[in-house]
Amino acid sequence: MNTIDFKEVQRFKTWWAWLGVAALNVLFIYAIVQQIFLGTPFGPKPAPDFVLILVELFLLFLFIFLICIKLKTRITDGGIYYRFIPFQFTETVIEWHELKDAYMRSYDSFHEYGGWGIRTGSTRTGKAINTSASSNKGLQLQYNDGKLLLIGTRRPDEIEQILDAVIVSGKINRGV
Numbered sequence: 001m002n003t004i005d006f007k008e009v010q011r012f013k014t015w016w017a018w019l020g021v022a023a024l025n026v027l028f029i030y031a032i033v034q035q036i037f038l039g040t041p042f043g044p045k046p047a048p049d050f051v052l053i054l055v056e057l058f059l060l061f062l063f064i065f066l067i068c069i070k071l072k073t074r075i076t077d078g079g080i081y082y083r084f085i086p087f088q089f090t091e092t093v094i095e096w097h098e099l100k101d102a103y104m105r106s107y108d109s110f111h112e113y114g115g116w117g118i119r120t121g122s123t124r125t126g127k128a129i130n131t132s133a134s135s136n137k138g139l140q141l142q143y144n145d146g147k148l149l150l151i152g153t154r155r156p157d158e159i160e161q162i163l164d165a166v167i168v169s170g171k172i173n174r175g176v
Contacts, residue, residue: 096171
């Protein structure tokens with residue numbers, strides 16, 4: 001078997017979240033400019049200057065936070081590695097011998113798991129880790145103890161080829 005070296009980095013790309021945070025940033029920057037720099041109160045009951053600044057700092061932090069969200073996935077001869085930044089400080093390692101089965105499947109993140117991120121579904125669907133609704137394909141893992149984990153991907157065809165090679169090599173013993 002050839003050496004496995006798959007790497008994928010996915011970012012949070014839910015457009016409505018970006019649009020909402022960006023619009024609020026623009027609104028509060030406008031309010032700060034109008035009220036603090038131009039001396040015209042913003043609205044009929046203007047907030048104190050420090051409140052406008054605090055809210056804008058929070059919104060700016062939120063925008064930077066959204067930029068930083070990413071899911072790093074690696075697949076090697078040793079197993080599957082993932083880290084959901086900034087929520088996980090270390091990489092999670094799943095060695096092949098820990099798995100009873102692994103396969104690609106379509107899924108509906110909202111209906112099966114209640115959204116995006118690190119999610120816990122039902123006992124039927126298990127846990128999921130994904131970044132956005134732009135992909136509905138995931139690597140479904142079934143551990144030897146029956147627990148399930150789905151890792152979202154935008155490159156399902158490449159992972160499917162890797163899984164075929166791993167199963168043929170006997171690293172995952174389906175049905176054992």
